[in-house]
Amino acid sequence: MGFTSLGLSAPILKAIQEKGYDTPSPIQLQAIPAVLEGKDVMAAAQTGTGKTAGFTLPILERLSKGPRVRGNQVRALILTPTRELAAQIQENVFIYGRHLPLTSAVVFGGVKINPQMLRLRKGADVLVATPGRLMDLYNQNAVKFDQLEVLVLDEADRMLDMGFIRDIRKILQLLPEKRQNLLFSATFSDDIRELAKGLVNQPVEISVSPANSTARTVEQCIYPADVKKKAPMLVKLVNDGNWQQVLVFMRTKHGANRLATYLTEQGITAAAIHGNKSQGARTKALANFKSGEVRVLVATDIAARGIDIPQLPQVVNFELPKVAEDYVHRIGRTGRAGEVGKAISLVCAVEVPELFAIERLIQTLLPRITLAGFEPMNVLPESKLDTRPIKPKKPKKSKAVVGTPSENNPQGQAKRTNSTRGNLTKRVAGRGNSHHKPAGARTSNRTSGHRQA
Template sequence: MSFQSLGLSDALLKAISKKGYTTPSPIQEKAIPPVLEGRDVLASAQTGTGKTAGFTLPLLHYLSENPKAKFRPIRALILTPTRELAAQVHQSVKDYSEFLNISSMVIFGGVNQKPQVARLRQGVDVLIATPGRLLDLHNQNLLSIKRVEVFVLDEADRMLDMGFLRDIERVMKLMPEKRQNLMFSATFSKDIRKLANGILNNPIQVEATPENTTVEAISQKVYRVAKGKKTGLIIKLISDGNWKQVLVFTRTKHGANKLCKKMISSGITAAAIHGNKSQGARTKALAGFKNGSVKVLVATDIAARGLDIPLLPHVVNFELPNISEDYVHRIGRTGRAGANGQALSLVSADETTYLRDIEKLIGQKIDVEIVEGFEPDPNASTVPIKPGQNRQQRNSRNSGSKNSSGNRNNRNKSNNSRRRNDRRN
């Protein structure tokens, strides 16, 4: 099948050709026709399979084929969970609309709102936004989405993971009831399907690959290692392998900063990217990583859905995620668009449960290797350290109301932190 056979306009076909694409990916093949028909769509596709084009191409076709009002209201809204993903989607919209008379822009938090407001006042057809900044500007009466014709919820599962449900519900109330709705994501949980039932009208469901499977082009390997030897091992792997571009995931912002400093002190150019970094710092770090001046980008899961780096050869889980699905999203940064990629995980004893859950999720055993001098500690506990829990709490045998209270406090702190991050977007 060709893009031309999908029924896209000549202007879009010209833009697609300029990008060097010749045939649609499976998710594009399945999603574009029903979107062009005006149907609501619930689409599941693992990261790296081209799902962004799966909704941007038919959306742009619709807008270009249908006359617009003299006053240019926001006609299409694409909601994403992170700034990086919002910027990535906006770039795709710009690329594909190069030969169309369609305007677009992106808004997100962490930067001065004045330039965004000035651009909004000029009129915009397609708005790509994170929930926090969108609602903030709406509450200031600086934008209106009451004439939106097409609404896209991108990475819907990540939206829920990050605590955006209430914001999504607020956004829904601000748009007209009659509109086309598209939900795209890497995975769909029961909660996502419940959300879809409240947004989509008689949707057609499309799925490019089995849920939570990993891209076949990605070679996966586990290095069993003592927790205290992880830093030394990853530096050895990067140095001995002469790796030029490595995306490394840590579980916490502090861990990302700490590992980044260790890398730099060992002569490896590195930068960290996470929610506590300013937007300017995040943009600079990502730009350096893409142009090769930064060899290693150390990131938290905020980057798992928002980075689009062609031909990225290596992804390393310095720490396994405690949510199994995040493993799929992390390693999906490599092996994109059919290219080969390598995903390595440094696994200590306390991550044994996480590894077992990941293997169960993806339906395969991952090859294990041990490097001499970096062997795992045979005496280390295999009990996982939960988020917000330190070693003393993990090893404590105390139980009862004290522990219950502590768990509640940890959950409250986590929820408060999540709400702060929501507003930061």
């Protein structure tokens, strides 16, 4: 079944063809008709499934048949946790809507708010926003929702993880009751279902990517290593394999900086991307990585959201994530669209609990490869596959959030609520938790019938 059978108009089909796509993904086959019919949707879909097009295409189709947007008004609001992801979605909106008389904009923190306020004076058919900056703009009367028709919460699970629940609830109170609601999350956790109770109305539930699913095209393995030998081991793997484009995951911002510096000193071009980096540095690092000027990009989990490279050959877990589901998110960056990819994890003895949790989640024993000259002094115990079903965590009552997470103040990020998944654990390489974007607040300069904002 092709896109022509999904009820999309000629201008959108033309944009899809120009993008090089001809066959819808499973999530697109299910989501597009439901959204076109005006139904609420609750979808479990991970990165790389085509979910962004799954909601942007039908939203653009519906908006193209409606009234013109008025000043400061928004017709479709897409909320996303990070600047990188916001920019990626905005790019998709622009590409798929280039032949339509619609406007779009993206707003996020970390950049000056005045240009964003000026941009919104003309209104936007589609506004992609991070929650904190959207609230800032609303409080300054720069954005209004009287014309709002559609609300999208993308990567809702990550927004809860990052402590955005209070902002989300505030935003929901500002929106018209009569609207279409689309919720996209990696999983239907208890927290997500609790959020959905006050959001979606008799939704169409779609699940195309179970929490434990990993792409069949991804070759997974682990290299046992002592902590102090991980960095030199990575150097050897990169050099011996002649890897030219590698995404490396770290838990902390400082750890990412140290590793990028070490790799550079060893003659491997590397850059780090995380919340403490300036906008210019983040943009440059990502651009250089995509172009091949930088061979290794070291990223924290949150900062990696929105990195969209179709044929990324290798992903390395320099440290295993504390939450097993994040392993699936990480390695989902490679092996996309049927391409073959490699997911390599450097595992030390203290990470055995995380390793066992991951293997239990994906129901696979990861093959182990011992690298000559890097045999660990602390040997990893053998794994035994635990086939018992994983019991869902009972939802906890949320405590008051201390402060409000703001994209333009990563150091002042709010504490997580108890209802969110996982705990922050401080270690030598703890989790990075930032939410930033690679380029400034971009607006769409439309051509070919697309009126300029």
